[in-house]
Amino acid sequence: xxxxxxxxxxxxxxxxxxxxxxxxxxxxxxxxxxxxxxxxxxxxxxxxxxxxxxxxxxxxxxxxxxxxxxxxxxxxxxxxxxxxxxxxxxxxxxxxxxxxxxxxxxxxxxxxxxxxxxxxxxxxxxxxxxxxxxxxxxxxxxxxxxxxxxxxxxxxxxxxxxxxxxxxxxxxxxxxxxxxxxxxxxxxxxxxxxxxxxxxxxxxxxxxxxxxxxxxxxxxxxxxxxxxxxxxxxxxxxxxxxxxxxxxxxxxxxxxxxxxxxxxxxxxxxxxxxxxxxxxxxxxxxxxxxxxxxxxxxxxxxxxxxxxxxxxxxxxxxxxxxxxxxxxxxxxxxxxxxxxxxxxxxxxxxxxxxxxxxxxxxxxxxxxxxxxxxxxxxxxxxxxxxxxxxxxxxxxxxxxxxx
Amino acid sequence: xxxxxxxxxxxxxxxxxxxxxxxxxxxxxxxxxxxxxxxxxxxxxxxxxxxxxxxxxxxxxxxxxxxxxxxxxxxxxxxxxxxxxxxxxxxxxxxxxxxxxxxxxxxxxxxxxxxxxxxxxxxxxxxxxxxxxxxxxxxxxxxxxxxxxxxxxxxxxxxxxxxxxxxxxxxxxxxxxxxxxxxxxxxxxxxxxxxxxxxxxxxxxxxxxxxxxxxxxxxxxxxxxxxxxxxxxxxxxxxxxxxxxxxxxxxxxxxxxxxxxxxxxxxxxxxxxxxxxxxxxxxxxxxxxxxxxxxxxxxxxxxxxxxxxxxxxxxxxxxxxxxxxxxxxxxxxxxxxxxxxxxxxxxxxxxxxxxxxxxxxxxxxxxxxxxxxxxxxxxxxxxxxxxxxxxxxxxxxxxxxxx
Numbered sequence: 113x114x115x116x117x118x119x120x121x122x123x124x125x126x127x128x129x130x131x132x133x134x135x136x137x138x139x140x141x142x143x144x145x146x147x148x149x150x151x152x153x154x155x156x157x158x159x160x161x162x163x164x165x166x167x168x169x170x171x172x173x174x175x176x177x178x179x180x181x182x183x184x185x186x187x188x189x190x191x192x193x194x195x196x197x198x199x200x201x202x203x204x205x206x207x208x209x210x211x212x213x214x215x216x217x218x219x220x221x222x223x224x225x226x227x228x229x230x231x232x233x234x235x236x237x238x239x240x241x242x243x244x245x246x247x248x249x250x251x252x253x254x255x256x257x258x259x260x261x262x263x264x265x266x267x268x269x270x271x272x273x274x275x276x277x278x279x280x281x282x283x284x285x286x287x288x289x290x291x292x293x294x295x296x297x298x299x300x301x302x303x304x305x306x307x308x309x310x311x312x313x314x315x316x317x318x319x320x321x322x323x324x325x326x327x328x329x330x331x332x333x334x335x336x337x338x339x340x341x342x343x344x345x346x347x348x349x350x351x352x353x354x355x356x357x358x359x360x361x362x363x364x365x366x367x368x369x370x371x372x373x374x375x376x377x378x379x380x381x382x383x384x385x386x387x388x389x390x391x392x393x394x395x396x397x398x399x400x401x402x403x404x405x406x407x408x409x410x411x412x413x414x415x416x417x418x419x420x421x422x423x424x425x426x427x428x429x430x431x432x433x434x435x436x437x438x439x440x441x442x443x444x445x446x447x448x449x450x451x452x453x454x455x456x457x458x459x460x461x462x463x464x465x466x467x468x469x470x471x472x473x474x475x476x477x478x479x480x481x482x483x484x485x486x487x488x489x490x491x492x493x494x495x496x497x498x499x500x501x502x503x504x505x506x507x508x509x510x511x512x513x514x515x
Numbered sequence: 516x517x518x519x520x521x522x523x524x525x526x527x528x529x530x531x532x533x534x535x536x537x538x539x540x541x542x543x544x545x546x547x548x549x550x551x552x553x554x555x556x557x558x559x560x561x562x563x564x565x566x567x568x569x570x571x572x573x574x575x576x577x578x579x580x581x582x583x584x585x586x587x588x589x590x591x592x593x594x595x596x597x598x599x600x601x602x603x604x605x606x607x608x609x610x611x612x613x614x615x616x617x618x619x620x621x622x623x624x625x626x627x628x629x630x631x632x633x634x635x636x637x638x639x640x641x642x643x644x645x646x647x648x649x650x651x652x653x654x655x656x657x658x659x660x661x662x663x664x665x666x667x668x669x670x671x672x673x674x675x676x677x678x679x680x681x682x683x684x685x686x687x688x689x690x691x692x693x694x695x696x697x698x699x700x701x702x703x704x705x706x707x708x709x710x711x712x713x714x715x716x717x718x719x720x721x722x723x724x725x726x727x728x729x730x731x732x733x734x735x736x737x738x739x740x741x742x743x744x745x746x747x748x749x750x751x752x753x754x755x756x757x758x759x760x761x762x763x764x765x766x767x768x769x770x771x772x773x774x775x776x777x778x779x780x781x782x783x784x785x786x787x788x789x790x791x792x793x794x795x796x797x798x799x800x801x802x803x804x805x806x807x808x809x810x811x812x813x814x815x816x817x818x819x820x821x822x823x824x825x826x827x828x829x830x831x832x833x834x835x836x837x838x839x840x841x842x843x844x845x846x847x848x849x850x851x852x853x854x855x856x857x858x859x860x861x862x863x864x865x866x867x868x869x870x871x872x873x874x875x876x877x878x879x880x881x882x883x884x885x886x887x888x889x890x891x892x893x894x895x896x897x898x899x900x901x902x903x904x905x906x907x908x909x910x911x912x913x914x915x916x917x918x
Contacts, residue, residue, distance in 0.1 A: 120711065122713045123633070123713050123715060125633065125779050126633060127635055129783075163577060163581045167577035170584075171574030175567070178561065178569075181764050182569065182762035182763070182765070183559075183564075183762070217792075221788045229532060230528065230529060309523075360587045361585040361794055362792060363789075384627045385621055386766075387766070388620075389764065390763075390764030390765075391792075
């Protein structure tokens with residue numbers, strides 16, 4: 113049976129949906145491949161979720177705080193959770209109140225909202241390159257122009273990078289996709305450039321807690337604080353999330369920014385989902401109050417550090433002839449760049465799927481889709497044996513590629 | 516202490532945020548008024564929430580289904596919940612599968628996503644007038660043009676209303692704000708016009724279950740189904756939600772539409788919040804499977820029917836000289852239209868707040884803000900005594916208005 117042939121054509125979709133994406137289609141098809149080893153996503157290991165503690169918190173959230181958990185929450189989020197987040201990030205220098213905090217439905221919603229608030233059609237975004245795919249997805253309906261910047265270059269000019277842009281987007285801790293840290297000097301330069309150019313500076317920090325070696329570097333929002341200014345009113349918007357530290361299924365994140373920016377983002381949130389899940393917010397509050405995040409973190413770090421080392425050992429054993437990479441000091445990814453500039457990693461993905469392993473090709477992190485020389489490999493979802501087997505399959509795919 | 520005077524101006528916000536709104540400011544101020552009686556919102560009575568049942572479902576969702584509740588859910592929603600929703604609305608004529616269903620973070624997100632998918636800047640929306648404020652909020656960042664239509668007029672021309680529009684927006688059951696039903700004949704005419712014009716038809720139905728008198732009318736998506744067509748591939752997008760039937764704090768709603776439309780909305784959702792709360796979805800699934808919605812509905816209907824009657828009795832006793840209204844057969848609102856065309860309900864709101872009662876002025880349901888002759892009164896949140904007192908305060912405000 114099929115639709116009536118007399119039906120006329122329906123109105124088409126908005127223009128941004130017209131851009132076909134072969135890679136997306138390959139990823140969707142990958143879901144159907146049996147025994148696929150997925151090195152492509154950015155998923156946490158479910159065994160790290162504190163299931164028993166969260167089950168108890170969930171039941172108690174509804175039973176003891178039904179007003180918070182079941183009614184429409186305030187658009188900005190539960191006041192006590194906003195206070196808790198303000199307290200978590202505040203310091204002698206960085207003075208925060210709940211007016212600096214918006215609760216969002218995962219970090220992705222923070223990106224969507226700031227696009228709505230800052231981008232008119234054709235607006236200019238200065239984006240750390242390569243750029244997190246999810247940010248490109250979030251802003252696609254606003255059709256921005258992109259100007260990439262590379263903060264890890266020796267000749268990086270922060271003021272030139274930011275000048276004229278509506279905002280600059282940066283993942284300073286273990287960047288998605290490269291896993292690299294932006295150094296403290298460059299962070300200072302970005303903050304200074306935000307001040308002198310008037311460009312907003314977005315500090316997206318989902319991975320900040322996933323630090324395996326060495327000491328954390330100062331947050332840009334901390335560097336942007338003016339001593340004595342209360343509450344904070346600087347140019348940095350900081351995005352955080354519970355997804356990597358406790359569990360992504362709760363969909364709870366936060367934006368910390370100047371109160372005027374929080375008010376604008378709140379208007380955008382009102383028209384996006386009215387408010388984030390009250391139940392999720394109440395669980396997040398009780399989890400943070402009880403120190404559940406601090407309790408589970410050591411186990412997460414131990415698991416992920418071991419897996420990072422296993423992935424890098426497998427790469428050294430199998431792929432050193434084809435790729436170069438750095439061992440990341442944190443985060444979820446290794447970024448491997450082909451030694452042969454002619455190697456096309458979009459084509460490698462197709463061959464990899466034949467060999468039952470999935471990786472993310474570099475092209476999806478480039479607004480123009482032109483960088484086809486790198487792959488992003490995730491090490492948090494699979495155990496050591498699966499990581500090694502995934503890399504073996506990738507080597508098979510590389511050998512099968514036509515020269 | 517204040518910000519450093521040397522800071523340059525920061526980049527401004529997107530244009531849609533520049534439209535100032537005095538009414539929004541009044542509403543925000545209302546939150547500070549002690550002992551305010553709120554007849555303005557659209558909030559459910561928290562005493563109707565099945566707290567004990569939901570507390571148990573929440574704890575079990577995490578403990579027994581941690582994969583569903585705590586990991587990243589699929590963008591489209593949990594497959595079992597999509598199946599459950601498809602089953603809920605399917606009939607002999609309307610054949611639905613999970614490919615027809617997208618789970619969203621409350622009905623508001625459905626509106627945001629369809630704006631992203633269907634509206635380029637300046638796109639034309641045919642909107643049932645007066646128009647739900649939240650829909651206007653959701654589409655503001657897409658800067659659409661509006662062409663109002665009035666399906667309750669005798670001379671209503673559905674094809675003329677829809678022709679050339681990207682989509683038509685309608686709340687056929689107990690419209691927000693008017694509380695009116697769109698009749699079955701007009702529903703058929705709208706569906707036929709959607710077919711002949713190619714315009715998508717959005718059936719927003721948050722209140723369908725809140726039916727106090729008479730029998731429910733057929734859904735437009737049911738009328739749009741072609742017998743034998745499986746799965747449904749028609750022009751109607753149906754929006755539903757758990758917010759009015761179980762609890763809004765879960766933030767779970769759904770869109771039912773043609774599979775191609777669901778795929779486009781899924782791409783928009785990926786860049787909006789990645790997925791709706793897995794915990795909320797698992798609770799929704801278990802609540803629907805266990806019949807919790809059917810169990811709580813009779814109590815909700817009894818409470819709201821009594822409150823509707825109390826509000827209308829108070830209006831008849833206090834406001835009949837100033838306003839006309841119809842007793843709604845369902846929903847959450849009474850729409851009262853001033854008998855004197857010179858009565859300005861924006862000004863009435865200011866006087867009402869002085870008298871410690873809040874109502875919604877008609878201007879916010881007009882994209883142009885020009886309709887200042889009506890008010891929307893909610894009867895679900897307050898008990899009978901508070902409703903009567905609220906109407907007394909409103910009469911005081913009316914008497915205090917300068918002629």
